[in-house]
Structure formats: structure tokens, C-alpha cells
Amino acid sequence: MVDEILLPPRATLRQVAALSGVSLKTASRALNSEPHVSYGVQSRVLAAAHQLGFRRNGLAIDFRSGARSTSVAFIMGDVSNPFYARIARGAERRLRDAGLQLVSASSDEDSERELALIDDMIERRVSGLLIVSSLDDHRFLEAERRLGTPMVFLDRPPDHILADTVVIDNAGGMNQAVAHLLGAGHRHIALVGDLRRLSTHRERVEGFAVAMRSAGINDWERYVRADSHDIPTAEAAVADLLASPEPPTAIITTNNRITIGALRALRGAQHPPALIGFDEFELADLLDVSVITHDPERMGQIGADLIIDRLAGMDQPPRKVVLPTELLVRGSSERGAQAV
Amino acid sequence: MVDEILLPPRATLRQVAALSGVSLKTASRALNSEPHVSYGVQSRVLAAAHQLGFRRNGLAIDFRSGARSTSVAFIMGDVSNPFYARIARGAERRLRDAGLQLVSASSDEDSERELALIDDMIERRVSGLLIVSSLDDHRFLEAERRLGTPMVFLDRPPDHILADTVVIDNAGGMNQAVAHLLGAGHRHIALVGDLRRLSTHRERVEGFAVAMRSAGINDWERYVRADSHDIPTAEAAVADLLASPEPPTAIITTNNRITIGALRALRGAQHPPALIGFDEFELADLLDVSVITHDPERMGQIGADLIIDRLAGMDQPPRKVVLPTELLVRGSSERGAQAV
DNA sequence: TTGAAAGCGCTAACAG
């Protein structure tokens, strides 16, 4: 193979202008279909651009006009978690229609990494920040906020800073689930939760506690397990619960990863406890698993819209949007209850 | 709420230099920890930067140094498809270590949109392109390739252009699956496939055909269905097969979406046919579904490495990496065979 | 070890 010569350097607007015999600015206008360009000039410029294989330099455009790139950052735990992927999808669609692009970055739920990513995104001058944060103090973003960078906190509210937020009705969803199980006669209900430091975890546990207490059950903590952040850990936690002297008759898992871990642990169990999982997941219907559903794509859409509105000058106090949940009763929640 | 005054404009390097009483270039050197800066100057500049809340302007840096951004584009069908999400994950990790960031964009498998996205990414001067393409002619990328933009085609090889490619051993994987089913006595084996125009589909069908023919089965086309690009379509296709006068005794689905559609269609079937799906998926083990597995994260990693190497000047002829598959035999492939 | 000057490719602001 002959080593081909690459790099006949890229044509610039200046060359297009020269070739078509107009000024830089006129060429710019023509290529951007701005008004006040005669038809003849327009087509001459376009032809020259085509001939030279000209491509606008987005880097130069972003740099020059306004001090912001046309990207919006999405910082979350892990793209391959369907919850985040669906948020990304919702956000991406809205942003694209607004001429923006989504840049996703995974923090692996690690605070250091999250900080580094946010920092990086700020330096890249993203137009906005969509964050599912695992930090517990967001004061460091205050300066950026005052500089006018729109930021929306998704799924978990920010701490020590006022900013737009889109969350799920965690307590409400949990309440419905617990009420349903209580109604079926369950008294020994376990909760298997995510990292203790996450606000979603705390809210879900709190919703659980409230519902349990109001049913007169005060030793609810006995069956609460936390820090099951991945599938294997969740599986182990559930296995452990099942092996205890007085196993729970029902289990609530607080996210899709944990639910899957629970399903693994329950596989082949003689008398599986009832199960309700937070987050809908693909195949939940086939596996007959009851879930607390909500709409992650919508979360992404709303987040994106908020960014877009703020960018367009919307100047209202920070909003907090709470997305509803719905209990989808399937087979898994209808079993294992002891006689009432 | 008092309307707070935002926008005390961002500090620039020039201001940092002024405040610390050094030249622009010295400030630049200090902040980038370049050599040849005395300790005193270094700390003076850092202090000034801190005091002003200075943040480097990534836009200006990208623009000025080299005509490339520090982003790599990943163009694929849909982020919320776990196959793509896992590729993204693999690529993202590698790229981050190289100081690059991944920008994912979904084409929804639509050619127009894919073209527009690629165009957009080129204008944004991404450092490289990772593409799962649904186009059938990539000549339009030739100019870009000659300009030195590294591009890697994932999952589906490019047409009419030479470029790095990372694909799965489609024919081989299909062969293993068919051989397994034939060995169990199946003769009426169906294949439910994706969009006909996708090369992956064609290769998988070809692998299927070869295996069937070499077993003396020449009417294999009878049970082949294509264009099942989403779950509902796949479900309908499988339901249709089941309802035919002489239904197949085994079904092979050619990707994770189709497998899920098939599972839906098979739900509650009296005598479900055997099933083998292309692509591993979460819960496949719980559902006891046999699959042809491979490693999408690795595909992402290799793609990213190829980009990074090319960016670093690696100058070999385009590579074609073929990733192996493995047949994971679970319960679903062990049923429904008629007496041999 | 430091600095001055030049300019990346483009658009904004003003003229004509």
C-alpha cells in the first residue's frame, strides 16, 4: 500500500471568500443563509465552498460567538444503567431540536470523579449542566451558577445551592408500595437500598418508615439493608435476608439494579417473599415483577427544557419538578403474605 | 426574591497575568505547569488565578492549538439500547484516560439523521469518529479520512471506503447456534432478523444459510423473517411464525431487541419452540435463555484505542478486528426438538 | 527564565 499523502490542509472561510471574489463577511453571510445576500453572490459562494470542500469550523464559531459551546453536559453514574440511558435519550432529543448536543460522562458514582468531570465540563464551557450527583455539597457550583450557567439536578436534589431540580416522588412511590403490601397482610417487609449517602435512598427509606410506622410497625428498621449499589451486593443482601431466622415475607428494592440482584437471589426459592421493585425494567412484565414506575425519559426532557429555557433568558426562581410514580401490580407482590 | 446580578464576567488569562504582574505567556506556562517557570512566579500566578476564580477556556484552547476538539463522536442507533450503551461505556473509559471525551449521538437507525450527525460532528472538529452506521455508502467520508480524521466503524463494516473496523464474528456465532440446534434434531429452524439493509443482518442470515445448507436443508428461507427492528415488530413476527400451519421447532433471533420480542410472543405458549438469541442480555440467565454472546464493551475499547493510536500517529493500513462469539447454552435451546 | 508579537477562523459592529 502506497503511503498516501494526507492533509491537504482544510479550506477556510477566507479561501472560500477569495475564490468567490467576495469579502470574508459576505462569504460568511452566504454560508449561514443570513439575509441581505443577493442570489448571485450566494450561489457563487456556495459553489466555491463546495469546490474547496469547505466545512465550517465549529470550534472557531463556538469560540467566537458567545463564550459557550453548543454542548450540554450530562453527568451521571453509568451510561450502561438503563435508568441513566433513558434520561440521556430524553434529554438528547430535546437538545438536538435546539441545536445543542449532549455530552454524557459517567462518574461511577464516585465523588472525586464527579468533581473532576464537572470541572472539565465547565472548562469546556458547556452551555448547561445536567447532573445526577453523588456529592453532598454543591456550594462549589455557586460561582458557576452566578456566571449564568444553567444547571439542573436530576433525580437527586442539590445541597447548599439553589438550582432547578427534577426528581421522582420517592416517598410517595414507596408509600404506595408499602401500603399495598400492608394491605395484603404483610408485616415483615424488608427494604434493600442503595448507597446510604444518596438522597434518593434516604427519601425512599423515609417513605418506607412513615408508611410502616403509621401502620403501627415500629421495628421496621430490622429489615432495612443499605449500600447495595450493584447487582452482586444486592443479591447477597437479599440472600442474607432470606437466610435469617425470621425472613421477611416481602421485599422492596429501591432501584432497578437491586431488583435484578433480588431476582437472582430469589431464583429457586421455595417460598419466595413478595417483591416490589423501584424502577420499571425491561422484562419486568415477563418475570411478573411488580414495580413502582416513573418516566426517566421525561426527566431528561424536562431537564433539557429547563436548560434551554434558561439559555433563552427565562429568569424565574429555580423550579423543583416532582415526577409522579405509579405502582404496577404484577404477580410478585401478590404472594407470600401470612394470614392476617 | 431579589433579582441577583449575575455575570461579573469571567476572568481571562490576561487578567491573571496582570494581577500577578507577569506576561500572558508566563501566566500560561505557570497554569499549565510547563517547565521554565520559577517557583515564586508559579505560586504568584496560581494565587492570582485562584483569587479571580479563573477557569481556563477550553474553547479557546481547542480552537487555538490544533484544529481539533478533544471530543470523539460515537454515532449509533439509540443510547437506550444496552448494546450501544455498553459500547459507549467501553469507549468512554479508554478515551477519558487519554484526555478525550465521548460525545454520543443517536441516529435512530435513520440514514438522514446519521448523515446530519456525522456532518455536525465533523464541523465540530471532533478528534475521531466511532460509527455504527446504517448507511450503505461511505464515500462521502473519504475526504475527511484523507484529512486525517481517525474513524472506526463498529459492528458494521464500511462500504466503499477503507477504514478501521471492529465487528463481531456474525457468521461464526450463527453457525454455532444452528449447529447446536441441528444436533438436537431440529430441522425447522426459524430466524427472525433486523432490518434487511444492515450488513449484520445479512451476515447472520448468510451464516444461518450456510449451516442449514450444509445439513442438507435447502428450504431454510421458508422460516426467515427480516425487518423486525423493534420489540413489537419482533413479537408480531414470532407470533406469526407460531401461528403458521407448520410452525418452526426452534427460533434464532438476531439481536437483543428481537429476543425480547420473541420472549413476549412465546409467553404462555403451550409448546414453545427452542430459542437462541444473538447478544447476551440482563436476566437472560434467569429467563433461561440461550444466547450467542460477545463483548460490546470490548468493542468500544478497541475502537477507542484505534482512535487514540491513530491520533498518536500510528500509520498502518486499516485494521479489521473480528470479535469472537460464544454460544451460551441455557434451557431455552434444549426444548422442542422433534424425534430425530 | 521570561516576554512581545502574531494570529488560529470566525463573527460583530459598524461603515459604505
Next chain:
DNA sequence: CTGTTAGCGCTTTCAA
């Protein structure tokens, strides 16, 4: 309708 003049914030020469 078209052109001229600046200059975005930074790095890259090259010189001191």
C-alpha cells in the same frame, strides 16, 4: 446589499 476593521482567549513562534 457588501466590505472593513477588530478582536474573542489562548498558544506559538521568536527574541531577550
